[in-house]
Amino acid sequence: MALITNVSDYEELAKQKLPKMVYDFYAGGAEDQWTLKENKEAFSKILFRPRVLIDVSHIDMSTSILGYKISMPIMVAPTALHKLAHQEGEVASAQAAAAAGTIMTLSSWSSCSIEEVSSIAPGLRFFQLSVFKDRDIVQQLVRRAENAGYKAIAVTVDAPRLGRREADVRNRLPENVVLKCFEGLDLSKMDKTKGSGLAAYATSQIDSSLSWKDIKWLQTITGLPILVKGVITAEDARIAIECGVAGIIVSNHGGRQLDYLPATISCLEEVVREAKGRRVPVFLDGGIRRGTDVFKALALGASGVFIGRPVLFALAVDGRAGVRNALRMLRDELEITMALSGCASLKDITRDRVITERDMIR
Ligand code: FNR
Helix, strand or coil, X not given: CCCCCCHHHHHHHHHHHCCHHHHHHHHCCCCCCHHHHHHHHHHHHCEECCCCCCCCCCCECCEEECCEEXXXXXXXXXXXXXXXXXXXXXXXXXXXXXHCCCCEEECCCCCXXXXXXXXXXXXXXXXXXXXXXXXXXXXXXXXXXXXXCCCCEEEECCCCCCCCCHHHHHHCCCCCCCCHHHCCCCCCCCCHHHCCHHHHHHHHCECCCCCHHHHHHHHHHCCCCEEEECCCCHHHHHHHHHCCCCXXXXXXXXXXXXXXXXXXXXXXXXXXXXXXXXXXXXXXXCCCCCHHHHHHHHHCCCCEEEECHHHHHHHHHHHHHHHHHHHHHHHHHHHHHHHHHCCCEHHHCCHHHEECHHHHHC
């Protein structure tokens, strides 16, 4: 196998290995894919202000997320259908995350079940919840995640409808992909005459009337902490905090929903400003491909980051070992970035260690 030196190498190899429709499904974004590109490019406009002559002989990257100690502030974002990448699917990704000492978020659209993942792979896990019209299904999913030991519910709030990903419109995904979270649930209302399979049914069941009152409702049906995934404005951050959420994930769904949203790294500070002092952690996902990106997000106020596509591509190339290696490479890159910036621990990564375009205008 070609020498892999960074997570983007996995994308190149995955492109050669995966069927085109699967690669396109994983890699693609909505419409013109402007946000997809901007998520990555915006990181390159943030530069460092390192400090020197600081003892960095021991670097501590460990942190605590919702009270759970993890080895580094890099976690796995929820992404659909890992079995399209590798036959072991989400189980392999979860095992790799556990081996890396970090948290994996299982998608509602996973191809391994909630229970399969928790019984085969030890480790800390969150469950990503898509809210469906049928609230019985939602309750059952939450209950199953609780029973299987998942530690938090990350509710996706930026997808009242699915964004238009044109590659998927052209290619169509295999009809036989199995959404394991729905198996065994009461799907009696499914209109079998339409004949478009479970995936199409599940998509048609997304509740586009979802609103803040439903976040409150979720808090009444579970004791698990609730994170909202997909907030990018101060206004929504304020409401989320008033609702008592346990955390906010600044996300634009990896550029797969509304196109022409700013990069998440460009939205982070306004959300952090709103959350500051209220002890509500803010996380970020979107476009993280380097340890330097992780450092920049932490300097701008994130408590941790999540990665999506790098996990899928590494899984496609080399299964569990690939994901483990991708997480290790990001960790090593963060470590060297910290050393070269004069930061021995995460608390040393302060706002003055980076300079953004806005700082230059001021
Ligand atoms: C996603 N994402 C996503 N989000 C979510 O809340 N539920 C889901 O089921 C999925 N599924 C999904 C599938 C695929 C193929 C991708 C690429 C993404 C979005 C994901 O959680 C995350 O927000 C982005 O992937 C982060 O951007 P990067 O790291 O992929 O650039």
